[in-house]
Amino acid sequence: MPTDTLPNPEKSPARSSGELIRLEQVTKRFGDNTVLDHLDFSVDAGKHVTLIGPSGSGKTTILRLLMTLLKPDEGTITVDGQKLFPATEKERREVRKQIGMVFQQFNLFPNMSVLRNITEAPVTVLGMPKDEAVERARGLLDMVGLADKCDARPAQLSGGQQQRVAIARALAMRPKVLLLDEVTSALDPELVAGVLDLLRDIARSTDITMLCVTHEMNFARDISDQVLMFDSGRVIEAGAPEKIFSEPEHDRTREFLSAVL
Amino acid sequence: MTWDWSAVSDFLPHFWDGLLVTLQILVLGSLVSFGVGLVWALLMRVPSRWVTWPVGAVTEFVRNTPLLVQLFFLFYVLPEWDITFSALTTGVVAIGLHYSTYTMQVYRAGIEGVPVGQWEAATALNLPVRRTWTAVILPQAIRRVTPALGNYVISMLKDTPLLMAITVLEMLGEARLFSQQNFQFTEPLTVIGVAFIVISYLASLALRALERRLAH
Numbered sequence: 001m002p003t004d005t006l007p008n009p010e011k012s013p014a015r016s017s018g019e020l021i022r023l024e025q026v027t028k029r030f031g032d033n034t035v036l037d038h039l040d041f042s043v044d045a046g047k048h049v050t051l052i053g054p055s056g057s058g059k060t061t062i063l064r065l066l067m068t069l070l071k072p073d074e075g076t077i078t079v080d081g082q083k084l085f086p087a088t089e090k091e092r093r094e095v096r097k098q099i100g101m102v103f104q105q106f107n108l109f110p111n112m113s114v115l116r117n118i119t120e121a122p123v124t125v126l127g128m129p130k131d132e133a134v135e136r137a138r139g140l141l142d143m144v145g146l147a148d149k150c151d152a153r154p155a156q157l158s159g160g161q162q163q164r165v166a167i168a169r170a171l172a173m174r175p176k177v178l179l180l181d182e183v184t185s186a187l188d189p190e191l192v193a194g195v196l197d198l199l200r201d202i203a204r205s206t207d208i209t210m211l212c213v214t215h216e217m218n219f220a221r222d223i224s225d226q227v228l229m230f231d232s233g234r235v236i237e238a239g240a241p242e243k244i245f246s247e248p249e250h251d252r253t254r255e256f257l258s259a260v261l
Numbered sequence: 262m263t264w265d266w267s268a269v270s271d272f273l274p275h276f277w278d279g280l281l282v283t284l285q286i287l288v289l290g291s292l293v294s295f296g297v298g299l300v301w302a303l304l305m306r307v308p309s310r311w312v313t314w315p316v317g318a319v320t321e322f323v324r325n326t327p328l329l330v331q332l333f334f335l336f337y338v339l340p341e342w343d344i345t346f347s348a349l350t351t352g353v354v355a356i357g358l359h360y361s362t363y364t365m366q367v368y369r370a371g372i373e374g375v376p377v378g379q380w381e382a383a384t385a386l387n388l389p390v391r392r393t394w395t396a397v398i399l400p401q402a403i404r405r406v407t408p409a410l411g412n413y414v415i416s417m418l419k420d421t422p423l424l425m426a427i428t429v430l431e432m433l434g435e436a437r438l439f440s441q442q443n444f445q446f447t448e449p450l451t452v453i454g455v456a457f458i459v460i461s462y463l464a465s466l467a468l469r470a471l472e473r474r475l476a477h
Contacts, residue, residue, distance in 0.1 A: 069381050096387045107382035111400040120396060121386035173386065 020045040020209050021066065021177065026075030028061055028233075035061045037233040038075070043226075045176070048203050048210040050220040050241070053230030054256060059213040063179045066211070067101045068092055080176065097125070100175035104182040106162040108154035108169070114141070115150040118169045126173065133172075140168035144198055160191030164198055171202070178202075180212040184219075192216070199223065217261055221245055229253045268448035272439050276452055279435030283460075286353055286421045286431060291414050293357025298364030302372065303394075305365070324362035329423050331355050336427040352424035360417055367409045371402035404475050411468035415461050432456060 021043040028036040035058045043049050051059040064070045065077060068084065077084040082095045108117050118137035122128040128136075141147050144164035146157075154162055163183055170178060180199065184192045196219045203210060203223040214220055220227060220241060227244040229237040229252070237250045245261075248254045304316045323331065332355045336348065346354070375398050383393040422433035430438065436449035 067381075067385050069384060093387060096384075099385075101381075101385040103378060103381065103385075105376075105378050107376075107378035109379065109382065109397055109401075111397070111404070121388060124389070124392050124396075125387045169386070 018044045020080055021211070022076075022078040023062070023065075024076045024078075026065065026072045026077060028058070028065065028070065028072050035233050036065075036072070039233065039235070041228065041235055041238075043209060043211060045209055046207045047225045048212065048223050049226045049228060050212045050214060050224040051228050051230055052214070052217070052220060052244075052256070057230040058233040059230050060181055063101065063181050063211060063213055066177070067099060067179055068096060097173070098176040099179065100170035100173050100177070101179040101181065102163070102166050102170050102183045104185050106154070106159070106166045106186070108162055108166055110154050112154075113150065114146070114152050114154065114157070114165050117154065117165060118172045121169070122172050137168070137172060140172055141165070144168045145194075158191060159187045160194050163187065163191075163195050167195075167198060167202070171208075175208065177209045177211065180210060180214070182213050182215065184214070184216060215260060217245065217257070229256070231256075265445065265448060268443065268445040269452060271443070272436070272445075272449045272452060275435040275439050276432065276449070276456070279430060279432035279453070280456060282349065282429060282434075283418075283421050283431040285349070286356065286424060286429070287414065287418055287460075289353045290356040290360065290417055290421075293353060294360035294364050294413065294417070295410065297358060297361035299368055301361060301365035302368035305369065306372070320362040320365060323359060328356065328359045328420060329426060331359055332423060332427050348424075348428045352427055352429045356417060356420060356424070359420075360413055363413055364410060367406045367413070368402065370409075371406035372398060374405055375401045407475055408468065408472045411464070411471065415464050415468075418457065418461055418464065 019042050023039055023041050026036055026039045027034065035056075039058070039062075051062065053059055061070065065072055066079070066084070072085050076086065079095050080098060082091065084092060084095045087095070108114075109120070112120065115134065115137050118140060119130070119133040122133040122136070123130055138147065138150065141150060144167060146161055146164055146168075149157060149161065149165070154165065157165065167183075183199070184195050187195065196216060199219070200223055202208065210223070212220070212223070224241045226238060227241045228235050229244060229248070229250065231252045237244065237248060237253045244253065245257065248257060301316060301320055305313050307313060332352065335346075335351045335355050339345070339351075379397055379401065380393070383397050388397070421431055424431055425434040425437065428434075432453040436453045439449045440446045
């Protein structure tokens with residue numbers, strides 16, 4: 001794998017000293033439904049954190065708040081020392097440069113070729129010269145095993161291939177944080193392994209911070225430094241994957257794991 | 262009633278003039294309606310009532326009053342305020358504006374039909390708002406609505422004779438003039454009737470070909 005195409009943000013003192021993402025007293029309501037209830041949690045730089053829990057427990061909401069697709073009703077969110085909420089849209093744009101997201105439904109741009117899906121944001125947002133963006137995009141496509149699909153349209157690819165392009169597209173922005181929102185849930189079963197293997201490689205070979213919502217418990221066990229068990233908008237248990245998966249302390253965690261494993 | 266082929270050949274030079282004017286109205290009117298309709302549709306998405314309310318009111322008004330009244334208004338009333346255009350320009354503006362209030366609804370449906378995930382991906386990639394519209398949302402929305410826009414072009418074709426009322430000599434105007442001068446009504450009216458069918462048929466063929474291309 002060509003490692004020069006992978007995001008490799010320079011290690012700054014802030015990173016090595018730990019905390020990259022911090023949520024303080026974050027509350028999010030949808031109507032009468034309180035999805036997150038005064039949630040506090042933080043993620044250290046370079047860590048791979050998996051959020052597990054029953055659906056509706058607020059895992060995806062956290063990723064969407066970090067991507068600024070949602071606004072919290074209360075609380076503050078900080079990324080790398082910069083405020084994401086509360087902040088002006090201009091400040092948020094700056095912070096957002098450090099965050100990439102891969103979606104359940106891929107969300108590739110169907111009107112663009114695979115290559116342009118990947119080069120669009122580096123060129124228009126980061127101001128990267130087109131030649132350089134194309135070269136890097138080709139490198140990333142090579143890494144995800146789709147070097148021959150540069151000129152294809154997303155609709156011509158399988159779901160697994162589309163998701164691998166979406167991962168390449170997110171990495172092309174060299175984010176410090178990668179948010180993975182149930183990235184294999186919409187895939188046919190035989191395509192899941194390819195995507196998960198790719199993510200394992202990325203987790204192993206880069207220092208990118210990952211926040212991952214998944215129902216693939218084996219994958220979570222493999223890549224995670226920390227697993228957070230959510231229930232009703234709160235973290236009810238947190239710890240190393242070995243501990244959470246083999247000796248969960250909380251009854252709800254045990255129930256949940258026995259249901260999904 | 263007898264059919265006189267010599268009347269047809271006498272009418273033909275006038276017919277070509279009229280055809281040219283009809284096609285001009287159709288092409289220019291369509292371009293106005295596509296452009297202005299898109300502007301209306303985008304203005305209606307500005308998150309401020311100070312924009313959406315007046316735009317909504319104006320476009321409702323234009324859509325719900327007859328094109329003929331609008332033609333008369335622009336042609337006879339505007340000159341009283343010293344705003345004068347040629348009859349053809351006035352006609353193109355009126356028919357284009359009138360149809361823009363329909364195309365705006367087509368665009369709106371197209372824009373709303375773009376999946377929310379496309380907006381989210383654009384945000385996740387930090388694309389600026391303008392770029393999100395021009396590179397992601399509008400290309401998908403317009404592709405979706407091209408067939409519907411094409412149908413309005415065919416509709417507009419059938420409204421072009423209304424411009425006769427403000428002295429534009431399009432096909433019907435030429436036919437009427439010829440008839441009144443020669444007391445021969447059957448031939449010129451039949452010729453332009455056939456011409457309307459042929460133009461709409463060709464337009465619908467072109468539209469279907471375009472739809473097929475866009476489907477891939």
